[in-house]
Amino acid sequence: MKKTITLLHTSPVHIAPFKVLAKRIAPEVELIQVVREDWLKQARKHGLRQSLMEEVAATVQKSKGTVICTCTSLCPAAESAGAIRIDGPMMQEASRIGGPILVVFALESTRKPTMELMNSALLAADQEAEVVPLFLGEFWPLFEAGETEAFIACITTAVRHAVADHDIACVTLAQASMAPAAERLTDLGIPVLTSPEMAFRAALDA
Known part of the structure; x- marks a missing residue:
């Protein structure tokens, strides 16, 4: 079965580097990249409020395959829902x-x-x-x-x-x-x- 990795970003700048990385290391992997810039804006303004943590967790849980959260600020919320924190x-x-x-x-x-x-x-x-x-x-x-x-x-x-x-x-x-x-x-x-x-x-x- 083809492996799928979903990446949760808060900046589109990470999309291209991960495409290159995946092509070099595992070109057979299905790569799904999701960008939510609003999440980082919320985290910077209000911290990891319960509502934000729940939204991140819900996204992780409904995402396909193995999930990596690439935003350090949001990693604790994503990890608690089963994602790999990038760091x-x-x-x-x-x-x-x-x-x-x-x-x-x-x-x-x-x-x-x-x-x-x-x-x-x-x-x-x-x-x-x-x-x-x-x-x-x-x-x-x-x-x-x-x-x-x-x-x-x-x-x-x-x-x-x-x-x-x-x-x-x-x-x-x-x-x-x-x-x-x-x-x-x-x-x-x-x-x-x-x-x-x-x-x-x-x-x-x-």
Whole structure:
């Protein structure tokens, strides 16, 4: 039977990269991509209210195949309904590597779910590690404006400065939007983890 993976996005910018990813890794998979920009707007304005959580959960439950939620802010709601949260496999790998772990994010609404997930992953791995959060919210307007190249360049520079200032063992780019920065940070000599491919491979195995 042909495997189906449904992706729940809050930005259309993720559609093309996942098409490329699927074509490279598993071209036989049926890929369904749903974009709900209104969900992130609600989460940023009101937080994860019950009504929003119920709407996300209902969408997960009626979606076809294995579901991945690519929006970190909404991952807790989606995961509770059975979806794979895009940052889950990445955080598990970071906890295996150990710390200090630099956790990079650019949207305030992702701070709480991201840090909670990182801490729970460390606990599950019975691993003690320092977690260094790096909030880069000043660059998010670039992403919203579609200035992806400028956004990635700013993220890359900020990560380089942070790694230079701390004894970092592992970097996690906590939001899918940051993933392209990893290709520019290979010279750091430490793992720079991104979420899209790791989550996609987890969905293939689910």
